[in-house]
Amino acid sequence: MSPTYSEESRELAFQEAIDSDRTVEPRDWMPERYRSTMIRQIAQHAHSEIIGMQPEGNWITRAPSLRRKAILLAKVQDEAGHGLYLYAAAETLGVERRELTDLLIAGRQKYSSIFNYPTLTWADVGAIGWLVDGAAITNQLALTKTSYGPYARAMVRICREESFHQRQGFELLAELSRGTKAQHEMAQDAVNRWWWPSLMMFGPPDTESPNTAQSMAWKIKRVSNDDLRQRFVDMTVPQAQALRLELPDPDLRWNEARGHFDFGPIDWEEFRQVVGGHGPCNQQRISVRRAADEEGAWVREAARAWEGRQQSRTSAA
């Protein structure tokens, strides 16, 4: 059914506001598709933050020193906070956090593919901080200018904390890389395993992305998947040289004419498999999330009971 005249004029006014860089706020009128796209993307982002706690949390009890344990604890706690900011941003669009958690556990909403890979050694904690948080920052810096106000403001705070995450990962790898031969090899092995999945974090090529064109028109995305991926490669190659670690891509070389690094082909079949639920850890990540949700049910019920009692006391007073 074509939108009524008033809806068409509203959509035109909405697009004009977007084109003039007006920020969309929760009480503004917005096309239903804009709302559902924002809920989809913010939910995917929030789910990623919470699921992302699992691979790193796996090493908290095995950190090699008290200092490293404290840093990793702080980082994993930050990720929980990022998830809560983002669920709060999604709730401004009229969706309940409970509903989003149910959709995630039922496999009907996504989280970032990157968290479906295992953390096999301590060096993986460094590779995640340096590469995964580095890629996340590249994406999230652009999202500080996204058209939906609550999402953009959540990004500003998250990016500040992400820069600490990326720096601690870089420092961890620098220590290993300059350590014993075995430590250097452990760092190189982790980078070999996390490099290509980190490039996949930015999403499919622009030519295969069903959402990018509309998201760019609505300024949800300010930079396309491929351009963000290129930014990340250009930023990371010099850092790998400083770490004295190789990036596992024989085609990686500076292209003077382009002013960027050329890099090799990404295995998009692997990406589709992982996004489709067939990655190394997909089942484990969701069953851990489901168990945490079930084990936490009594806390939610107790909080609701307490809240109900408070409300009846207030109304009785």
Ligand code: 3HC
């Ligand atoms: N993992 C899982 N799914 C992915 C994906 C990935 N890396 N990349 C793309 N997809 C999905 C999309 O969700 C979309 O599926 P859907 O329509 O069913 O939701 C489909 O593949 C097509 O991709 P598009 O590029 O067309 O989709 P988007 O326009 O949504 O762009 C995105 C994908 C760039 C990932 C965008 O959703 C985005 O910017 N999301 C928010 C940022 C984010 O998720 N960052 C990574 C995780 S957060 C993190 O790393 C925390 C850090 O602290 C460690």
